[in-house]
Amino acid sequence: MHHEQTKQQILEAFQFRHATKSFDPTKKITSEDFSFILETARLSPSSFGYEPWNLLVIQNEALRNEIRNVSWGAQGQLPTASHYVIFLARTGEQMQPDGAHVQHMMDVLGLTDEAKAGRTKRYGLFLEEDFQIGRNEKAMADWSAKQAYIALGNMMSTAAQIGIDSCPIEGFDQQAVEQLLEQHDLLDRSVFTVPVMVAFGYRSDEPKREKQRRSLDEIVTFID
Template structure:
């Protein structure tokens, strides 16, 4: 691998930090933000079923309403150039017999019907036996949420590589946020729930030096 490219990537990982507030006067260009969204859209997911939706919240009134039930986004919602709420699909659309899954295989993946039947059988066994996801709606939703974090990580990583700051946010009251969003026409609670938020922009202040465990403390070879 090209040494300069490797250094560039690691420099971006060292640059990235959880930015608590942003320089509100600086806006991300449409081109750069589309690049970040593409990193999310092209991210991998289990069986390739893409159990997510990305809501870009730019309306100031909406941000203010969301802020009232999002204690972890008090500094980011008013200052971020772009604010994204990542939704995860619920059991209604992720179940192996759901219309969403069948439509995805036929019309997004464009698979022949015999392959649809084969994957449906694998997916059914995976959900029923391997991960026991059909035991509760919460199990299915949590599994979908785990996958949205792959997209989240990719979006933040590519943002850092082009000098854009970010902050992942779990500090919200889901039981209050989701009804508020449904009332505002932002989601259908029978199909989606809120997984995580992420803010993007340009840092207002320089962060503390990055700290992490040494590699030998978190990696084992066997």
């Protein structure tokens, strides 16, 4: 029975979650709950285990207002969200086999020198031959962003399961946001890009309609 209850609770959380356009500014997420949400990002999987993302939690009101000026898709969320997170994704240079971050992550993973050499070779083949992105800076940055979206999804799903609302945001001038963060010494554009942002808090209003999605039959094909 516990197994079925867990499944039902998870589905209820997914039904609960919606793209919250405006939050109740009087309700704040506790530090314990937000740390829990952040921990699910930290524990999220990534290709080769290289975690090509960092997070900025923007709580400063003045900075939020500056970001709002170049973020058409966050007009309601930035002034009202309890917590506002900007995802940073590593650039292609950082994610090359000999890049600083990749070398650091192999140390984090506790690899021996022999294991590092084998992984470096395999990773290089993956970039150059399997995905053919190793020489394309934009493609490499986009690949890093794809990894960040895994953590983003886990954070939003986790939040929904404890009754916290969220909204992922791509509606912003990417170059302007990156320049703004760099001006505030929060971003080195040779190291990071900004692929997505996300707001967390408690909804001010209920959704106007139920969740609408395609059926499983339309999106899933079983190959027996």
